[in-house]
Each structure stands twice: as C-alpha cells, then as structure tokens.
Amino acid sequence: MPSKKLAFINGRPQLVDANARVRSEADRQYNRVRNEQQSDYLKFYHSNEWKQLRDQILIRDNSLCQRCGLQASLVDHIVPSEDDWEDRTNADNLQALCRDCHYWKTRRETTKRKKGQHRAMKITVIVGYPASGKSTYVKRHQGQHDLVYDYDHIMTALTGLPLHQGNIDANDYVQLIYELILRKLKAEQSFDHVWLVMTYPDEKLESLLASRDVEHILIDTDRDTCMQRLSKQGRDVSQLIKAMNKLDEMKSENKFAKFKKIKN
Known part of the structure; x- marks a missing residue:
C-alpha cells in the first residue's frame, strides 16, 4: 500500500x-x-511573444527536461524573471523542464530567497597545457565549500578508468555536466569559489558569466616541460597535440591579455 x-x-x-x-x-x-x-508579469506569460519563444526553446532542447532528461512540458527561466526582468527573453537564460524538476527548482529558489542565502561566489577559470599543473594549483587553493569542474577527474569518476585515460563515448556526458554547471552558476551563488579547469578558455563563458566575479589564470608552464611530464606519465602525446596547438594559436592572437600568468 x-x-x-x-x-x-x-x-x-x-x-x-x-x-x-x-x-x-x-x-x-x-x-x-x-x-x-504583478499584472505586467502575468501579461508577459500570456503574450504571443512568450508563447513563440517557449516553442522555440522546446524545439532547441528537443522537448527534453534539461535536468532529468524526461519529457519536458514547460520552459523555465534559469535566473527567475522576477530577479532579472530584463533577461526574460534571453534564450541563454531559458531551459526546457518537466513539471517535477520545475517544481523542485522553484521550491529551492523560494527557500533561498526567504533565507537570504547569497554567497559572494568567485569563479576562477584555469587554463594551460596538459600537465602544466592546473589541477595541482587548484588543490593548493581550494576551500571546503568550493566546486571544481575538471574534465579528467570527472571522466575518471564516470568511467572508472585511470586518470587521463578517456572514453570517447563518455565525452558527451562530461560535456553535459559542464553545460549544466554553467546553467546553475548563472542562476545561483551556492559556493564560496568555483574552479573551471580546462586547456584553453571557452569563449561562451564571457557572455554566460558576465554578471559574475570571474578571475582568469593561465598556468604558464612552457610546452617542452609539459611534453616531458606527459612522457613520464605515459600519456599519448599525439592525442594532445591538437589542444596544445590551439592554446599556442590563442597565445599568438593575444587572447590571454586579461589572464594572470602563473609559472608552475
């Protein structure tokens, strides 16, 4: 029963x-x-503009809930419209959700609003060659209430493979975790510090996290040193050359002007 x-x-x-x-x-x-x-608020959600935008987002998200993957039935503002009215029609601030996930998301938002939970969350983007020491740097500086996104460590957690051994079939899942983290970061400030560890910067971060306190760090270990470390670790350097070349290309284009450079 x-x-x-x-x-x-x-x-x-x-x-x-x-x-x-x-x-x-x-x-x-x-x-x-x-x-x-809140008559203006209600009028917007009954407007043709919202109905058309809602249909566009459902098509974009394949009518799947962006949290649980089940059939979506509505479109949600990642940052609630009552918190940021000007962003209500921004497609990057919208996601398809099922009713249950929307219910629990709204409940958490209401609870946080009532409790006044609002951390002065800082986000640090850490980039550099493979084996440059990015993860080591984060471990030395992270606190107890921090969030760390590190592709290699998440891949290991999902597949059970040794560190730095990837599984191409799991790549999409690691990327999905990354995208969900970015959506949450846009909507919430639940951590003291968030660390995003990657080889080279993701250009879309600039718009997604424009309202956040973001620090940029380049672990500026020279390429030859990284190659030697990779060789000692027994890693397949040929699989990493493309990423290293991409980083070199961005350096030559002065893409790291605002990055703090740290030797490691």
Missing part, C-alpha cells in the same frame, strides 16, 4: 499520496497577490 500524508484540501483534512503536491491556501493567496500587484 503506498504511503500517505495528511493534507488540507478546501479547508478539510484528507489523506493523499505521500508524493502528491496539494495547493495550500498560501499558494492561492500568493496567486491573488500576484494578480493584483
């Missing part, structure tokens, strides 16, 4: 399924206040 819980429906106590969501009087009161005080 499925578990039950007590809920008040139309002022009367009733037993309902434990996972059932029942609208409370507080919900109804919230909607009444919104109808009276």
Whole structure:
C-alpha cells in the first residue's frame, strides 16, 4: 500500500499520496497577490511573444527536461524573471523542464530567497597545457565549500578508468555536466569559489558569466616541460597535440591579455 500524508484540501483534512503536491491556501493567496500587484508579469506569460519563444526553446532542447532528461512540458527561466526582468527573453537564460524538476527548482529558489542565502561566489577559470599543473594549483587553493569542474577527474569518476585515460563515448556526458554547471552558476551563488579547469578558455563563458566575479589564470608552464611530464606519465602525446596547438594559436592572437600568468 503506498504511503500517505495528511493534507488540507478546501479547508478539510484528507489523506493523499505521500508524493502528491496539494495547493495550500498560501499558494492561492500568493496567486491573488500576484494578480493584483504583478499584472505586467502575468501579461508577459500570456503574450504571443512568450508563447513563440517557449516553442522555440522546446524545439532547441528537443522537448527534453534539461535536468532529468524526461519529457519536458514547460520552459523555465534559469535566473527567475522576477530577479532579472530584463533577461526574460534571453534564450541563454531559458531551459526546457518537466513539471517535477520545475517544481523542485522553484521550491529551492523560494527557500533561498526567504533565507537570504547569497554567497559572494568567485569563479576562477584555469587554463594551460596538459600537465602544466592546473589541477595541482587548484588543490593548493581550494576551500571546503568550493566546486571544481575538471574534465579528467570527472571522466575518471564516470568511467572508472585511470586518470587521463578517456572514453570517447563518455565525452558527451562530461560535456553535459559542464553545460549544466554553467546553467546553475548563472542562476545561483551556492559556493564560496568555483574552479573551471580546462586547456584553453571557452569563449561562451564571457557572455554566460558576465554578471559574475570571474578571475582568469593561465598556468604558464612552457610546452617542452609539459611534453616531458606527459612522457613520464605515459600519456599519448599525439592525442594532445591538437589542444596544445590551439592554446599556442590563442597565445599568438593575444587572447590571454586579461589572464594572470602563473609559472608552475
């Protein structure tokens, strides 16, 4: 027999399924206040502009929930429109969600808003050649309430392979984790410090994290030293040459002018 819980429906106590969501009087009161005080907000969500944008996002996201992967039924603002009204039509701030994921996301946002949880989160983008010492640098500086995205370490966690041994089939999943992290970073400030470790910078970070406190660091270990380290580690250097050449190309184009250069 499925578990039950007590809920008040139309002022009367009733037993309902434990996972059932029942609208409370507080919900109804919230909607009444919104109808009276946020008419522009409601008009937008009934406008043709929003309906067309919603359809575009569902097509872009293949009608799949961007959190759980199940069938999506609505389009959500990553940064809530009530927090950033000017960004309400920005496609990069929209995602397809299923109703359950949208419910729990909204609930977390409401809880944080009520508690006033807002960390002065700093984001550091760490780039450099393979074996330049990026991960070592992060380990020396990260704190207890930090988040670290490191492609190699996530690949190892997903596949069980030794560090630096990739699985091409798992690559899409590692990239998906990266994209979800960026969406969360745009919407929330849950950590003291976020470290994004990569060989060369992702150009789309500039627009996605424009409103965040972002530091850029280039671990400027010379290429020959990195090649020697890679050889000692027994890594397939031929698979990394393309990435190293890309970094060299960006250096020649002065793409690292705002990066703090650190020898390691």
